[in-house]
Amino acid sequence: MWWKELFVEPFKEMVKRFVGFLPTLVKVLVVLIVGWLIAKLIQKLITRGLKLLRLDVLAERSGIHNFLSKGEVKYTLSELLGILVYWFMLIAVGITAINALGLTVAGDLFSKIVLYIPKVIAAVFILVLGMFFATFMNTTVRTAATNAGITYARFLGQLTQIAIIIFSLAIVAEQLNIGTRVITSFVTIILGSIGLAIGLAFGLGCKDMAAKFLQEWLEKTKTKVW
Numbered sequence: 001m002w003w004k005e006l007f008v009e010p011f012k013e014m015v016k017r018f019v020g021f022l023p024t025l026v027k028v029l030v031v032l033i034v035g036w037l038i039a040k041l042i043q044k045l046i047t048r049g050l051k052l053l054r055l056d057v058l059a060e061r062s063g064i065h066n067f068l069s070k071g072e073v074k075y076t077l078s079e080l081l082g083i084l085v086y087w088f089m090l091i092a093v094g095i096t097a098i099n100a101l102g103l104t105v106a107g108d109l110f111s112k113i114v115l116y117i118p119k120v121i122a123a124v125f126i127l128v129l130g131m132f133f134a135t136f137m138n139t140t141v142r143t144a145a146t147n148a149g150i151t152y153a154r155f156l157g158q159l160t161q162i163a164i165i166i167f168s169l170a171i172v173a174e175q176l177n178i179g180t181r182v183i184t185s186f187v188t189i190i191l192g193s194i195g196l197a198i199g200l201a202f203g204l205g206c207k208d209m210a211a212k213f214l215q216e217w218l219e220k221t222k223t224k225v226w
Helices: 002-052 055-062 064-070 077-101 104-147 153-175 180-205 207-225
Strands: none
Touching (some): 055 064, 055 077
């Protein structure tokens, strides 16, 4: 009968395909659930491990913790990296599930995202170390300039800190493959200008000390000669 061909046969075909798809669907659900549990476990392990390595202390000393607080971020750096790894794992699980469904195009897209995430993690570590070193050099240069009697020692320290931060950002950009040639040229010009400014500042600030040293040396030389 015509109504069987119009309704019953398509319905039977749909049920048949659904039943055939059930094993794949169950497999995908199992992958998602188990993957989610593993991702949560790894997140906790990563966060706890980074805290044991005192990464949060390093972030606080480098000023990153203060930067996150100003941005109303309620997580510590260790927790943020743990969350990043968690989502990295979820994306990897998603790729597995998508490939199981036969959606290869989406799987390739997610694969590219997963391959990029380790670069992001490395960039975060580079930025943390760069910020810490910049803060350390700020204090070092400021102390040295103060001992040398330079009145604008604080400015020199801040200028040094900015130069190191810019250099760190350039390394981060190179790590993330973001316009490396343009950024490298720009950073070279900026760092060269800052280095020249620091050199001139120290030269002008220490010119009186150099003149005094030269005068004392000449007087000692004359005394020995005579």
